[in-house]
Amino acid sequence: MHTPETSGVLLTECEDFSPALIFGCGQSFRFEQMEPGLYRGVALGRELTLAETPQGVRLHCTPQEYEAVWRAYFDMDLDYAAVRRAVAVTPFMGEAVDFGRGLRILRQDFWEAACSFLISQCNNIARIKGIVARLCERHGEAVSEKAHAFPSAGQVACLSETELRALGTGYRAPYLLAAARAVAEGRLSAAALNALPYAEAKRALMQTPGIGAKVADCILLYGLHRTDAFPVDVWMRRALAEHFPAGFDPAEFGPHAGIAQQYIFHYERHLYGKAV
DNA sequence: AGCCAGGACAAGT
DNA sequence: ACTTGTCATGGC
Numbered sequence: 323m324h325t326p327e328t329s330g331v332l333l334t335e336c337e338d339f340s341p342a343l344i345f346g347c348g349q350s351f352r353f354e355q356m357e358p359g360l361y362r363g364v365a366l367g368r369e370l371t372l373a374e375t376p377q378g379v380r381l382h383c384t385p386q387e388y389e390a391v392w393r394a395y396f397d398m399d400l401d402y403a404a405v406r407r408a409v410a411v412t413p414f415m416g417e418a419v420d421f422g423r424g425l426r427i428l429r430q431d432f433w434e435a436a437c438s439f440l441i442s443q444c445n446n447i448a449r450i451k452g453i454v455a456r457l458c459e460r461h462g463e464a465v466s467e468k469a470h471a472f473p474s475a476g477q478v479a480c481l482s483e484t485e486l487r488a489l490g491t492g493y494r495a496p497y498l499l500a501a502a503r504a505v506a507e508g509r510l511s512a513a514a515l516n517a518l519p520y521a522e523a524k525r526a527l528m529q530t531p532g533i534g535a536k537v538a539d540c541i542l543l544y545g546l547h548r549t550d551a552f553p554v555d556v557w558m559r560r561a562l563a564e565h566f567p568a569g570f571d572p573a574e575f576g577p578h579a580g581i582a583q584q585y586i587f588h589y590e591r592h593l594y595g596k597a598v
Numbered sequence: 599a600g601c602c603a604g605g606a607c608a609a610g611t
Numbered sequence: 612a613c614t615t616g617t618c619a620t621g622g623c
Contacts, residue, residue: 348604439604446603448622492619497606534606555604587604 331388334378338402340424341372341379346597347425347588348447349544351438351454352472364458366391366431367471397426397547402581409575409582414565418589425588427549427581432512433505434472435545439537440497449490456489475505497532504530512546520550539580549580558583561590 333339341361345353353363359374368391371382381392393399406419437457442450454472461477462470478486479502486495504510510530515523520542527538542551552572554562562570565586575582591597 442603443605444603444618445605445620446622449603449620452621487619490620493606493617494619532606536605540604553604556602557604591604 330383331381331385331392332375332378333381336378336424338406338424338426339379339396341374342598343422343425343588344396344428347422347584348591348597349584350428350430351447351451352458362469364465364469364471365395365428365434367463367465369466369469395429397429400426402426405578405581406585409578409585411574412565415582415585418585421589421592422585425584427543427547427584429547430544431472432515432541432545433475436501436505436510436533436541437472437475437478437498439540439544440501440532441491441494442540443494443532443534443537453490460489461485475502478502479506494532500531501533515542515546520548523548524551543580543583549578551580552583553580554583555587557587557590561586 341353342355345355345361345363350365352365353361356362356371361372363370368383368387370392373380373382381388383392402425406423410416410419438450438454441453445453457478458470458472461473461481463473465471478498481499481502483495483499486498491498501510510527515526518526523542523546524535524538527533527541528535533541536553536555539551539553542548543553550572572579572583588597
C-alpha cells in the first residue's frame with residue numbers, strides 16, 4: 323500500500339524545476355497553487371498534483387505515467403543549467419537567469435497553446451486564466467470530480483460565437499472559432515508546421531485570422547517547442563528598450579533564444595511588481 | 599474610477 | 612515601411 327508521502331515520482335534534481343516559476347511565468351494558464359508548496363492542474367487531458375518536499379518535487383503519478391507523459395511535458399531532457407549559462411550574455415541576462423532559475427518551457431498541446439494565446443492578445447494574465455478556466459469548466463470533458471480537460475478544437479468548433487463571448491472573450495470570439503475550425507479540419511496542424519522551418523511555420527500560422535506575429539511566436543514556442551521563436555509583447559518591448567538600448571538580435575542568445583525570452587519576460591514583470 | 603493588458607487588423611500617411 | 616484608431620472585457 324502506497325502512502326501519499328511515498329507514492330508518486332520524486333524529482334531530486336530541482337535546481338531547474340520550480341513549480342511556482344514553471345506555472346507562474348506566463349506560459350500556461352491551467353495550474354494553480356492550492357496551498358504553499360502544493361500545485362494542481364490539468365494538461366494533456368490529465369490532472370496532475372505536484373508537491374514540494376525537502377527531498378525534492380513529488381509528482382503524484384505512477385512512474386509509468388511520468389515516463390509516458392510528464393517527462394516530455396516538463397522538458398526533462400533539456401539541460402536548463404546549460405541554457406542559463408548560454409543565454410547569460412550580459413550582466414542583465416545574468417540577473418534574469420538567476421532570478422528565473424527553476425523555470426522550464428513546457429511542451430504544451432498545440433491546440434491548447436494556440437487557443438490560449440489567441441485569448442491572450444491585449445489581455446492580462448489574471449483575466450486570461452479566468453477565461454480559460456470558464457472555457458474548460460463549461461466545454462471540456464471532466465477528468466476528475468472538479469477538474470476538466472481543455473476542450474478539443476473539434477469541441478470549440480461546435481460552439482457558437484455567443485457561447486464564446488459568454489466566456490468573456492470579447493472581440494476574440496470569431497478568432498477562436500476560425501482557429502478551432504482550421505485545426506479541426508486539419509488545415510492547421512502541428513505535424514505540418516513541424517515539417518517547416520521557423521519563418522515558414524510562422525507565416526503559415528499567420529494565415530489564420532487573429533494570429534499575428536506575436537501570437538504565432540507564442541504558439542511556436544509553447545505549442546510546438548520551437549525554442550528559436552522569440553515572442554515580443556509589451557513587457558518584452560519595455561525590457562528590451564531598457565536593457566538593450568543599442569538593439570539586439572535574438573540569435574545572440576543562440577538556438578534557445580525563446581527560453582532566454584522567458585527569463586527576460588518573467589524578470590521584467592518582477593521588476594514592475596507583477597510577478598513574484 | 600480609470601488604466602492597462604503576453605495584439606491584430608485595416609486605414610491612413 | 613511606420614503610425615493610428617478600433618475592436619471587448621474586467622482585474623488591479
